[in-house]
Amino acid sequence: MAFFFPEHARKSKYAQMYAELSAVERIILLREFIGVTYRNRFRFFKRHDYYAYYAAPFRHNIRVAAKRKEKRLRIARHVWTKKNILPAYLRLIYRHYVLGFAVQLLRKHHKEGLPPPESGCYPNAVYVLDALQWFLAHETQINQRIEACMQEVMAEGHRSLYIYCLQSLVLTLQILEQSGPRIAGRRNIKDSSIGGRVTLGAELEFSNAGHKASFNHIFCRHTRGKTFHNFIYFHHFHLDHVTWRLGGYLDHHVRLRRFLPVPWIGGFFEYALVRMDYPRHYSMPLTCDPGFLALYISSVMRFLPEIKPHSLHVNVEVLWPEATEVPDLSDYKCLLLLGGDFQVDEDGRIREQRLCQHELMKMVRRRNHLSLFDNLRHSVNEYAFLRLRSDYTVDEWTSIFLALKGFNAVCLGGDEITEPIDELALWARRPAALPLAQIEAFIKRVRHGLELEQVYTDAALSQYMEDLGRILGQQNQRLPVRV
16 A cells, blocks of 8 residues: 655654554545546656556555655745734644645435435545535534644644644544534435536636736735735745635736746635646536525635635536627626626726736636647636625525526627627626616526526426526616616
C-alpha cells in the first residue's frame, strides 16, 4: 500500500497522530493531500521526467509524488511572517481540507438517502454537496477545532500543509464519529431536486474588493482588499492545490497567463464548477437539475463566510440548435431583473451596477466545452451577467436557473446574434419599469423552452412560472415608471 509521512516531522507529536491512523485512513490522507495530482498522476510524472517509474509499482509512484509535493507545499518564511493575513489564509486551507475528507468519508454512507450521480455530469457532485451540508450543520464545532489547530501550528512554526492536512483528517474523523451522516442535509438535497435534461455548470467569483479586484484597478494597492489583501498570496499559500474539489483558482484578469500564477498580482477567488484539470482542457457539467444547482451554489456561498460573493456565470448546454427566436430588448431587461445588480447610488437613483461599472461586454457568450466523458466539444451558452447574491433563497435561484434554461432553449444567443448592449447600458443608467405585457411575453418564452425538455408536468410548469412572475414583479416594482 502507498503510505507517506515527511521525514522532518518524524520526531514531532504529529508522528504519533499519524501512527494511530488505520491503513485505510492513511490512504485517505494521502489522496486528499496529493489531490489532483493523485487523479492525474501519470501527467505529473511525465511533467517531471519520471519515465523510469512507469513500470514501477503504483505505491512507489505515489510516494514519489507525495514527497515532491510535501516539499513544495510549504509556506515560505517571508510569507509566514505576515501575521496580519496568516490566520485568514490558514483558515481557508483547513476548511477545504475538512470538506475534502468529509467527501471521502461520507461516500461509504451514500446509499443512506443520497440520490445517485447524474449520467454525463460530474460524478462527485452529489457527494460534495452532501459534504457541504454536513460541514455547514457542524460549522460551529468545526470552526472551534480549526482555531485550536491553527494556534498549535502558528506557535510551533509548522509551515507544511501536510501537517494541516493530517490535523484536518483527525478533526473530521472525530466529529463524524459523533455525528454520522447528515440525514437532514440529504433530505434537503432530495427536496430541492426537480429534475431536468439540459446540463448546467457554474463559475462563482468572490472578492472583498468587488469589481475593483481586477488587475487594472488595484495593482500595487492590494491592501485595500481587507483580510486577504486581494488574494495576492493565493499561490503562496498553495490554495490552487487545496481548493481543487470545488475547482478553485485565482482569476487575475491577465489574459495571456489566465490559468497560470502571476506573482504578486491578486484578483477574484473563483470556483469553476467543475474544472477537471489545471490546464482546463476538459470541462464537465455539474448537474441537469436547477434545484440541485441552486442548493449547491447557496451552500458554497455559506462555506466562504469571510469572502463576499461577487458574480456568477451559468453555463447552459445548447441541446436545440434549431432555436431561431431573436430575443427582444425587453427579454434582456427581464434577465437583468432576475440576475442583475440594481442598487441605489449616492445621488439616490437606482442603477444596474454591472453595466454601469463596465463589468459586462456581453450578457451571453457561446463556448465549446471539451467533455471528459466523450472527448467531444459541446456548445454551451455562458450567462455572465448574474450578480452572486447571498440573500437569494434556494427557491429564488431555482426560478432563475429555470428561466435561463427556458430562454436558452428557444432563443438565439452567443455569437449567433448581436446583443443590444449599448441600449441596455443606457437603460441601466436610468432603468424604467417594464410594461406587464413584456414580462408576460418573456415568461411565455421561458415556459415554451422548458416544455421542450418533456420533464416537467403542466402543474409544475404553472407553479414555476408563477414563482418566476412573482420575482420579476418584485424587482420591476423597484424601478420608477416613466412615460
